[in-house]
Amino acid sequence: MAEKLLEIRDLHVSVGDREIIRGVNLSVDRGSVHALMGPNGSGKSTLSLALMGHPKYTITKGDITFKGQGIIGMPPNERALLGMFLGFQYPAAVPGVSVANFLRNALMARHKGAAPLTPAKFKKLLDEGIAKLKMDPAVLGRYVNDGFSGGEKKRLEILQAFVLQPELEILDETDSGLDIDALRIIAEGIEAQRGPERAILLITHYQRILNYLKPDVVHVMVRGKIVKEGGPELAHQLEAQGYDPLIRELVEA
């Protein structure tokens, strides 16, 4: 049996007084790709930020384990060092810090105690990622997300995953706001990350990225709960019918 990389049990998350995640159970095996779908406002982004340890999101109940270790209360940097990565829907800008410098620092944080990459190897790794994602090499000298277009930001998130090689990639709406060519390039970039050592949790509103990136499991989230799970066919069904029938089912139940 495959190793359970991430396990979420009966998770409740609030922002202020408002409960947004209302009892989520979800588990992700190493080597698998999961899609988490759902309408706007269903709590998908909240779940991803809570998983990474955003201080604004309070976990009121439940448990999250990563590689068998409870991570609730752990600061985000320690989660990153354990092997978690979040590709942000709205990544923040860090003016004055170049992409290359940012990535070097992130990599150094990861290699604490061990020898980090030589400058030559680091450059080779960056060049590879840039070629794969068809980015302009000049991006390495630009300040992180400062004045980036939506598409550039999304590519930079994937480039970071490529350089940092996490064990779990949570990608929050990495496909939103992209034209069809950019979507294909980014999807291929994510596909290239797929492997037996890694799991990917892809959060998306639309089915279209799943044309390029076939998930093993699809979860549907509505109003802070997982309401349906299935194989890739579930995504197609949602694409054809929309979320309405599911929501109606839920209301009637």
Add this chain to the structure above:
Amino acid sequence: MATKPQTLVDKDYQYGFRDQTDTYSFKARKGIDHDIVEQISQMKHEPQWMRDFRHRSLDIFLSKPLPPWADLEALDQINFADIYYYMRASDVEGKTWEEVPADIKRTFDRLGIPEAERKFLGGVTAQYDSEVVYHSIRKDLEKLGVLFSDMDTALREHEDIVREHFATVIPPADNKFSALNSAVWSGGSFIWVPKGVHVDVPLQAYFRINAESMGQFERTLIIAEPGSFVHYIEGCTAPTYSSNSLHSAVVELIAKEGAHIRYTTIQNWYKNIYNLVTKRALAQKNAHVEWVDGNIGSRLTMKYPSVYMVGEGARGDVLSIAYASEGQHQDAGSKMVHAAPNTSSIITSKSVSKGGGRTTYRGLVKVYEGCDGVKSNVRCDALLMDPESRSDTYPTMEIDSRNVRIEHEATVSKVGEEQLFYVMSRGLTEVEATTMIVNGFFEPFVKELPMEYAVELNRLIALEMEGSVG
């Protein structure tokens, strides 16, 4: 990610060590009056005109009130009667490092001065309290006719050049502190660059206050003859004492036709130094003056490097950063005076306040009547690290000419939770992430520094962040 209120963490101020002062060769009594001024001038064997100038300046100092717009709560703490205005640790000025007295040498060794000189400087002066204790200039620059010495030596050896330019840019009556400096000045740098000479490596002065309750009043005069270039760097530190010391310098720059002067300051005073400095440049036709000004330490800094553009096509740039933590007020800015047509200026000011620290931007852009084609761009960005900290902006524009282009932009931003979370999610600790964000904010300044200084500044900011993030 709660941020603990910052305390004054002395261990983080790496320059806080001190030397004994009971071995000093001369110490004037505390306080200021005509007798002290006379004594200073006599000890220096100055010409009569300088002696008269000092006495006149003292009268102006005594009659002038503190500037009413200033941070008087802080300024009122200065007890002018409780300060040593002149102190001499040693009677010799070393020309070689071996000639410098051992304890002073050890201090500058710890500050990395001789090492920096070997590596990348064309000349160094090191001032310890009132007097310059070490001075050197590279032989090839000397051969080109470049003069670089302390101000007292210049007055003895090049009296004509000094007398022609001294106090022509900043008269004693300019403000209370320039009057004080004019009365009791000692040390400082004198640089004269002959016509057309490019000094391709920086010249540096290092100012160290060692004694407690000391007033350091150096006087710097830089003259760049037509078509010449020079880059001058000053660094400042002081030991950790409980009572305040005062640093009140006057710096005058004269860039003649087509000349270019760059003046870089990294001041890292201990947190109870009053740093009240008047810096002004005169830029003649097509001349270019740049002030690159970094203010990290001190209790209160008041400093507004200025450029008076008096010839057509002159240019003035000020790029400054200020960092204020608990109990500190960085009141900095710039004055750009356009007194000729087609002159242009850029002011870029960036400040960070943390742990209740306070930064103020105070600036003036003035365009005289008939000065067409003037361009000026002012940009101030303030970064607040927490809700206790404060930043104020007082920009003033006096535009008396029509055909001009003036731009002003000011922003105040906060280190946001989102930004911090983003950086931390990549594996950096809160301290590392905050350091990265602040360094990034200062990046436009840092990239203008010689590499050695850039590295040092980044390290300083890292130390400040470590001392204050919990």
